[in-house]
Amino acid sequence: CIRDRVCGALDAKVRAEFRVREGIVMASVDEVRASMARAAEIALQSLGHLQQAHDVLADARAATVQTAEASAQDTAHDAIAMLSKAMSDIVEVQHTVTAATQTAQGYATNI
Numbered sequence: 885c886i887r888d889r890v891c892g893a894l895d896a897k898v899r900a901e902f903r904v905r906e907g908i909v910m911a912s913v914d915e916v917r918a919s920m921a922r923a924a925e926i927a928l929q930s931l932g933h934l935q936q937a938h939d940v941l942a943d944a945r946a947a948t949v950q951t952a953e954a955s956a957q958d959t960a961h962d963a964i965a966m967l968s969k970a971m972s973d974i975v976e977v978q979h980t981v982t983a984a985t986q987t988a989q990g991y992a993t994n995i
Contacts, residue, residue, distance in 0.1 A: 920992035
């Protein structure tokens with residue numbers, strides 16, 4: 885039993901020396917977890933910025949709708965459709981960021 889622990893420790897030391905000698909840097913599990921947690925935190929911060937962009941576009945769309953009511957121009961209606969599409973795209977990105985964050989957190993938990 886003691887022999888196995890000593891041999892295991894020596895093997896780990898030899899593997900570590902090889903990684904250093906070969907320029908291979910391997911992060912520890914704790915380092916990976918910390919890195920993934922930081923990445924998830926940054927991604928979650930982006931959700932607030934995306935929501936702000938969505939809100940500004942909603943305001944722009946509302947102003948365009950008011951203007952378009954008095955206009956028969958197709959261009960105004962095209963602008964409304966494009967703003968609506970941009971808002972929809974932001975919602976899709978928010979869902980994607982949320983899914984990516986959950987995946988990263990799950991990975992960090994399971995390693």
